[in-house]
Amino acid sequence: MNKQADDFFxxxxxxxxxxxxxxxxxxxxxxxxxxxxxxxxxxxGAEGFSRSSSAKNSSANVTVDHALAGLKSYADWLQGAxxxxxxxxxxxxxxxxxLFGGASQPFSHGFGGTDSSGAKAFVEQWQAWLNxxxxxxxxxxxxxxxGSTTGFGFGHEQHAQHxxxxxxxxxxxxxxxxxxxxxxxxxxxxxxxMQAKLSKLAKPGQQIExxxxxxxxxxxxxxxxxxETALSEEFREAYGxxxxxxxxxxxxxxxQTEYICQQLGIPTRSDVSSLGERLQSxxxxxxxxxxxxxxxxxxxxxxxxRDVAALKEQLLASKASRSVVRKSHAAKAAVxxxxxxxxxxxxxxxxxxxxPKTAAKKTAASTSRExxxxxxxxxxxx
Amino acid sequence: MVPHSPFRMDPAKIMDEVSAFQRKLxxxxxxxxxxxxxxxxxxxxxxxxxEDKLKVWHFKGEKKPTSKTPLLIAYALVNTVWMTxxxxxxxxxxxxxxxxxxxxxIDWGYPDAVDRWLTLDDYINGYLDRCVDAxxxxxxxxxxxxxxxxxxxxxxxxxxxxxxxxxxxxxxxxTPVDFQTPDNMLSHWxxxxxxxxxxxxVGNIPAALxxxxxxxxxxxxxxxxxxxxxxxxxxxxxxxxxxxxxxRWIFDSPDQAGEAFREFIKKFYQDNGLVNDSLEIGGRRVxxxxxxxxxxxxxxxxxHLVPPDASRAMGRHLGTKDYTQLAFKxxxxxxxxxxxxxxxxxxxxxxxxxxxx
Numbered sequence: 154m155n156k157q158a159d160d161f162f163x164x165x166x167x168x169x170x171x172x173x174x175x176x177x178x179x180x181x182x183x184x185x186x187x188x189x190x191x192x193x194x195x196x197x198g199a200e201g202f203s204r205s206s207s208a209k210n211s212s213a214n215v216t217v218d219h220a221l222a223g224l225k226s227y228a229d230w231l232q233g234a235x236x237x238x239x240x241x242x243x244x245x246x247x248x249x250x251x252l253f254g255g256a257s258q259p260f261s262h263g264f265g266g267t268d269s270s271g272a273k274a275f276v277e278q279w280q281a282w283l284n285x286x287x288x289x290x291x292x293x294x295x296x297x298x299x300g301s302t303t304g305f306g307f308g309h310e311q312h313a314q315h316x317x318x319x320x321x322x323x324x325x326x327x328x329x330x331x332x333x334x335x336x337x338x339x340x341x342x343x344x345x346x347m348q349a350k351l352s353k354l355a356k357p358g359q360q361i362e363x364x365x366x367x368x369x370x371x372x373x374x375x376x377x378x379x380x381e382t383a384l385s386e387e388f389r390e391a392y393g394x395x396x397x398x399x400x401x402x403x404x405x406x407x408x409q410t411e412y413i414c415q416q417l418g419i420p421t422r423s424d425v426s427s428l429g430e431r432l433q434s435x436x437x438x439x440x441x442x443x444x445x446x447x448x449x450x451x452x453x454x455x456x457x458x459r460d461v462a463a464l465k466e467q468l469l470a471s472k473a474s475r476s477v478v479r480k481s482h483a484a485k486a487a488v489x490x491x492x493x494x495x496x497x498x499x500x501x502x503x504x505x506x507x508x509p510k511t512a513a514k515k516t517a518a519s520t521s522r523e524x525x526x527x528x529x530x531x532x533x534x535x
Numbered sequence: 536m537v538p539h540s541p542f543r544m545d546p547a548k549i550m551d552e553v554s555a556f557q558r559k560l561x562x563x564x565x566x567x568x569x570x571x572x573x574x575x576x577x578x579x580x581x582x583x584x585x586e587d588k589l590k591v592w593h594f595k596g597e598k599k600p601t602s603k604t605p606l607l608i609a610y611a612l613v614n615t616v617w618m619t620x621x622x623x624x625x626x627x628x629x630x631x632x633x634x635x636x637x638x639x640x641i642d643w644g645y646p647d648a649v650d651r652w653l654t655l656d657d658y659i660n661g662y663l664d665r666c667v668d669a670x671x672x673x674x675x676x677x678x679x680x681x682x683x684x685x686x687x688x689x690x691x692x693x694x695x696x697x698x699x700x701x702x703x704x705x706x707x708x709x710t711p712v713d714f715q716t717p718d719n720m721l722s723h724w725x726x727x728x729x730x731x732x733x734x735x736x737v738g739n740i741p742a743a744l745x746x747x748x749x750x751x752x753x754x755x756x757x758x759x760x761x762x763x764x765x766x767x768x769x770x771x772x773x774x775x776x777x778x779x780x781x782x783r784w785i786f787d788s789p790d791q792a793g794e795a796f797r798e799f800i801k802k803f804y805q806d807n808g809l810v811n812d813s814l815e816i817g818g819r820r821v822x823x824x825x826x827x828x829x830x831x832x833x834x835x836x837x838x839h840l841v842p843p844d845a846s847r848a849m850g851r852h853l854g855t856k857d858y859t860q861l862a863f864k865x866x867x868x869x870x871x872x873x874x875x876x877x878x879x880x881x882x883x884x885x886x887x888x889x890x891x892x
Contacts (some may be wrong), residue, residue, distance in 0.1 A: 178690075182788065217567065219782070219786075220567075222758070222762075223760075223762035223763065224560070224763065224766070227762075227763050228560075231556065235550065238549055239549070351541040352541065353541075354541040355540065358804050359541075360540070360542060360543035361541055361543065361544070362543050362551060363544070364553065365554055365556075365763075368760075372759075375755045376755055376756055379754065383724075383752075384717070384718070384720060384723055388723075389723050389726060389727055391729055393724075393726070393729075394727075395726065396733070397727075397729045400736050403737075404736045422546070422738075425739065429649060429651050430651075433652035433657075434652075436587075440661060444665075453805065460540065460598045
């Protein structure tokens with residue numbers, strides 16, 4: 154044992170007793186804390202995300218759930234670590250293994266639910282389902298190799314369903330185990346990373362003096378190792394397989410539920426889903442027809458605006474032509490009274506004014522041709 | 536030979552450390568017990584449009600907007616209004632209003648079994664389009680500014696490509712475009728997911744499941760270390776309130792409409808449709824090259840949900856010549872709610888818009 158380690162581990166018997174007493178106190182303190190929290194907020198337990206999220210849940214309640222779960226495993230680790238560091242050890246690497254490689258490692262809660270405990274709970278749930286179904290008359294299905302069963306006769310279909318569910322559960326267990334192996338590997342890599350980092354901190358002034366600092370360093374290493382694992386091809390396959398096999402179990406369970414419901418004349422999930430699909434299709438149709446009807450109204454209004462504009466133009470043109478005619482009559486009357494030179498000028502003006510009159514007539518004619526067509530279009534849309 | 540020990544732990548000091556932790560925990564128990572459910576910023580707002588479970592809110596600032604063009608915000612379907620309006624001093628909408636923006640926001644609501652068949656077409660060409668129309672009609676304009684956040688940013692990109700004439704300027708925040716960058720853990724996990732069987736079996740995707748997956752991205756940090764840190768702030772009522780508010784927001788998520796989820800996983804995570812130019816929404820091709828609008832793309836450098844490279848890819852695929860990229864020093868959550876984000880992000884958005892208003 155080197156000198157520093159020797160100094161560190163020179164804890165006398167009195168200190169060891171104190172630590173034991175302290176551990177007991179800490180345990181009691183934790184249990185009291187957890188009990189009071191649960192009493193106060195009515196939390197069902199620290200584990201799990203099974204509760205469906207809803208705005209109705211109070212944040213304090215949700216936070217206490219999560220905090221309790223996280224703090225419990227940290228407090229356990231803290232107690233173990235406090236005891237460990239008070240016990241003389243010749244090799245710090247072995248001590249590190251004890252601190253982070255055992256059951257009390259702080260990693261355990263971090264992966265709660267994604268690791269074997271989550272998988273185990275899931276499988277237990279479906280196994281219970283399978284067992285309850287078997288009790289109700291189905292034959293005892295056990296996982297079998299694919300294609301190994303043949304059957305016929307009354308009840309064969311139901312038996313096949315049970316067999317499929319048993320096989321699916323077995324496949325999911327296998328997939329979960331494969332996933333679990335990767336998680337364990339990730340944990341081992343985290344310890345390696347931690348050792349590598351710690352070995353660089355042996356110089357005085359750099360050494361770890363607090364459990365919290367040690368814990369934070371561990372979290373960094375654990376996350377780093379996890380990220381490397383989680384981004385590997387092997388993990389992608391294992392993760393996909395674990396989720397897909399789990400869903401397959403659920404799918405088969407739903408099929409069995411539907412079968413039972415159909416026998417009892419109870420509406421099934423498929424029925425509800427089918428209604429939902431039909432409803433959404435109708436909602437879409439209604440929306441589209443509203444949108445297209447609004448668009449067609451807009452077009453109609455636009456067409457009417459064009460008609461009004463054309464009529465206005467027509468009106469202005471006819472007003473202009475009438476005023477020209479009036480002027481022309483006035484000029485003729487003036488010619489009769491005026492001297493010859495003046496008549497010449499007036500006649501020239503009148504003849505040049507004839508062209509706008511013709512143009513106005515042409516405009517009126519063309520507008521009257523367009524107008525019925527536009528109106529007809531509008532009516533047709535109605 | 537055993538190397539020198541990196542530990543220098545005095546048992547007495549360790550005892551002090553552990554007992555201090557327990558003391559904080561015990562005394563903090565009272566604080567946590569007495570903690571009320573913290574409220575959100577709840578910036579004054581007016582309902583201007585609603586349809587099914589969706590609402591469009593118009594936020595009211597203390598002063599009149601100086602911007603001529605309204606800004607419509609679309610966040611991700613997994614989120615809620617509060618992500619942009621968490622608390623008075625951490626509210627993106629409040630800061631945008633103070634800058635002079637005229638802010639509207641789409642509140643997607645909480646889908647239930649009736650909404651299980653909503654597709655991406657329903658969301659993008661249906662809901663989002665009608666929300667844009669509602670703002671256009673209200674403001675008597677031909678085009679508005681659109682700000683999409685995360686999945687809302689993906690929707691905004693698709694929408695702008697499909698309805699270019701209705702958008703004037705586009706802003707995206709923490710928005711993935713390349714869904715298959717090597718560091719994208721979510722994408723990595725989703726690649727081999729049998730999403731058809733998943734949705735057919737589960738229907739709507741429960742929010743608890745989504746949250747669980749997000750926590751699994753950094754399991755020890757998010758499930759444990761965060762709560763170990765909570766012990767240090769249990770004696771600070773303000774910090775505790777902020778923590779509880781954040782927790783309330785994070786775990787208060789809507790379920791995901793099954794069909795839209797199926798499409799999103801397939802078209803974006805599995806097929807990487809935006810980058811491969813193979814994306815179709817409602818039978819219409821979505822081509823990012825069709826976006827000729829000014830685009831401001833803001834991403835977070837430490838984003839563990841949308842890696843920066845997933846977002847940076849946008850610049851390579853847009854058709855616009857007016858593209859600005861802004862890297863924020865923070866994470867996916869911090870970009871909306873951190874103090875730094877409040878100081879940096881809304882002013883940057885406003886200045887960029889002002890130059891193009």
